Amino acid sequence: MKKLVVFLVLLLSGASASAVQLISIITGADMAGMEVTATFSNGSSETATWIVTDVPATPVPAGSPVGDFEVYAGGAFGNDWSLTQRGETFGDVDLANNQFFGQWTLSNQTGVTMDGLVIDAFIPLDSYIVFDNIFGVEDTPTSDVGRPFTPASNAVTGVYSNPYSDPDLWGTLALSFAGGFADGSTLNFMADTDKIPVPGTFLLVLVWPVLRIARNAAMNAKQY
DSSP states (O other): OHHHHHHHHHHHHHHHHHHOOOBOOOBGGGOTTOEEEEEETTSOEEEEEOEEEEOOSSOOOTTOOGGGGGGOEEEEEOSSEEEEEESBTTOEEETTTTEEESOEEEEEOSSSOEEEEEEEOOOOSSEEEEEEOOSSOOOSTTSOOOOOOEESOTTEEEEEEEEEETTTEEEEEEEEEEEEEOTTEEEEEEOOEEEEEHHHHHHHHHHHHHHHHHHHHHHHHHTO
16 A cells, blocks of 8 residues: 555656646737726626737847837727736836836726726636746746736735635636726736646646645554
């Protein structure tokens, strides 16, 4: 039994580690398929699916300055409201010229107040998108460093949920507004994302519970 447990640990550890190779350079053009749901003060709600809006004719080479990636963009468009993102989601700020790169922009032109917004990134398409909210540390291997939800206004709060790899990778980001997000308002914020290929994701989802059980069993076996 002990040998079987050890074998499972080695097999599944190797499988999960090799299967999940995250892509950390993500733009608005890489997040097609995400679902964004807005709720309003009149009790209504609407869900819009993320689409690609801008892609350059010639791809921007890897390692280029972050500002060069602003040619990539995407967004979710509802009835008179939208959420868009342009550039690399990790983003950057040029304080000397007061320029922000990689911003998300929420706009409300519906005529009613928006109560909240939920970005459901972890949708099973050709890949999964997750939010990476820890700055300065690569907690999950290959995820690179992230950036937490950083809004241009203190009147909005962002809460991450649906963990993929706690504490840094999350499938959902929900925005709530102090006093509501009024008609005619625009909000900019920063939030980093990563991409996970579906084959690696499915494999990890399948083996991770077994891996945890096998590891615990192996640890318990060592005590006897």
